[in-house]
Amino acid sequence: MQKLMLLGDEAIAQAAIDAGLSGMYAYPGTPSTEIMEYVQGSRLAAENDIHRLWSANEKTAIEAAIGMSYAGKRAMVAMKHVGLNVAADGFINVAMTGVNGGLVVVVADDPSMHSSQNEQDSRFYGKFAMVPVFEPSNQQEAYDMIFEAFDLSERYRVPVLYRITTRLAHSRSAVARKEPLKQNEMKLPGDPRQFILLPAIARKKYKGLLRIYDAIANDSVFAGKNIFIDGKKRSLGIITSGIAYNYLMENFAGTGPDFPILKVTRYPINENQLRKITDTCDKILVIEEGYPVIEELLKGYPSTDRVVMGRLDGTLPRDGELNPNIIAKALGLNDLYGSDIPSIVRSRPPSLCKGCGHADVYNALNEVMKEYGPGKVFSDIGCYTLGALPPYNAINSCVEMGASITMAVGAADAGLFPSIAVIGDSTFTHSGMTGLLDAVIKNSPVTVIISDNSTTGMTGGQASHATDRLEPICKGLGVPEEHIVVINPLRKYHEENVEHLRREIAFRGVSVIIARRECIQTASKRKRKESGR
Amino acid sequence: MKNDIILAGVGGQGILSIAAIIGLGAVENDLFIKQAEVHGMSQRGGDVQSHLRLSDREISSDLIPYGSAEVILSVEPMESMRYLPWLSAKGHLVTNSNPFINISDYPDTDLLLAEIRKVPNSVIIDADTIAKDIGTSRVANIVVLGAASHFIDVPYKSLENAIRQLFGKKGEEIVDMNLKALKAGFDAV
């Protein structure tokens, strides 16, 4: 079959389609978004009627995928690393229930935080949940290993975590496809109590999970897929994984290093394989993108009296992404450098687009807040977070999705008035609604501004669950109708909008301002489509 | 043979279509390719870059190591210098001279261009004017690609084929405009 030029994300999506996927579930999040987008754009996925609609958040996504698996079919979930925090309850408990149809949970980590709040390493979640983890290092592996991940999932009846990082997610290379597989037929679990985690059942299931995790670690077929490259020297041995392997090999282009290398592609790591390095090499260098997961494992090995180097002893930086140069330095190799960036080059942070409605919201809000002083506006994650930067300097928080409303409620509980939340429409349906219900129940004196651009802007304009539903949702949650106010954030309505904001902010109960104007990027995309260009 | 290219610009300026053209051209010549892109936050008007690597051998790293890029191709002058740590001693810097100003402390353009001229092997072209002469400033990207094509190890013919392949769906007129832009950029160097 002809090779395709695919992003790592797209390779995973194509592989899942080819591996007999029946349901794809996701909430957008950089760097994982393109997985679902690829499935949505795939003709084969449409012909095979693969489920491919966005979910409200990562928790609902993984739960729907568990349901698909319950019915015997193959399901995949994709999210960014912090999405797994939201989906963690489902993830850890589906390890307990086990699966019926194959279940692969793809998580894209973002070391160096290109578009994220932190650089958590999802491999920890694998260990925490006792779920096997696959970690490909290039686009072809990203494709091929999906087939193995589904197989393993169905063979051991466990969910599988599939971990990638930004540079693989968003790097393109040629990928060869395999012959597509058929989807599973619907088939209910053989044990009707498999998915019932009542304590008495759960205790038994947990013993089973412990056995399975051990069995996988000692499964020679599984472990045999880790790649061991022998070398003549024994003064140093290298253990590496994921994208870090590519950076390592870049330093030996054409020749290859002369010491042994173990490339870990799946976890739990088989002990005998580790020993090929730890028992025979004088020193061990561990090179991994993310947290020192393997390094800590080695340091905890009682029988290793060897020197273990890596992120923990300063051989590699403790945080941030790796690259070929960092590894060259760690190996004492010759390292090149162009020239420094001239001082005339200024930093160019992201900013709101010209004509963005969020800007008009902040201009109006800032005018009202002059009367109250700084420090009273909680915000959230999305394009509107750029309101934290000049010229707006309009918000005081961005922690995790949904936290604007609940933090405003907590601060109001502490006596802060006014206490204001600014949240995007997609973030609101992701996890703002439950917080608003809390506010209604205790009649918190908070004002929630939903800056509704009718799309999920930051991640590239995916459909938003909130579109056309915000007023009935707020009303249904119990916000008094006269305090649900819709405004149009345009400069020409500035005075009017300031008046609405001033009045609702002064109100000592729950009020919601819906500032609605379509994202200009989405609007121009839509218009181009409509005019057929 | 290896050819490491940094494509530079500002989010929204469309450096990915340049990458796609070079990529298609490389595929036609059976080269190995890796291309790391920036998606996400910085696409909102921040600085963006793509690492494009071509080789006749398998490529390991998705990122270009420092000091080893043969080409910096930039559609914006200030952005061209942000990637100097990656440029090899013999590498070429090719940039559009027209600034994209979306920050308040954007430097003086003359000072900026003077700084670029200090870089050995730098080429500055007024791609916007050349593009407008052809018919639309929208093809300024392709003008810069044409100028940089002297230093890119993909035959010029293959870049033309790639343009036909990529823009074919949009009609003959668009294809012609882009081919003209490529040629005008090529001739400007």
Ligand SMILES: Cc1ncc(C[n+]2csc(CCOP(=O)(O)OP(=O)(O)O)c2C)c(N)n1
């Ligand atoms: C748990 C979690 N999931 C996903 C993301 C990625 N993410 C950040 S902003 C955003 C979109 C927000 O959309 P919306 O609230 O409509 O605001 P807009 O960007 O359109 O202004 C997403 C999906 C995240 N940071 N955290």
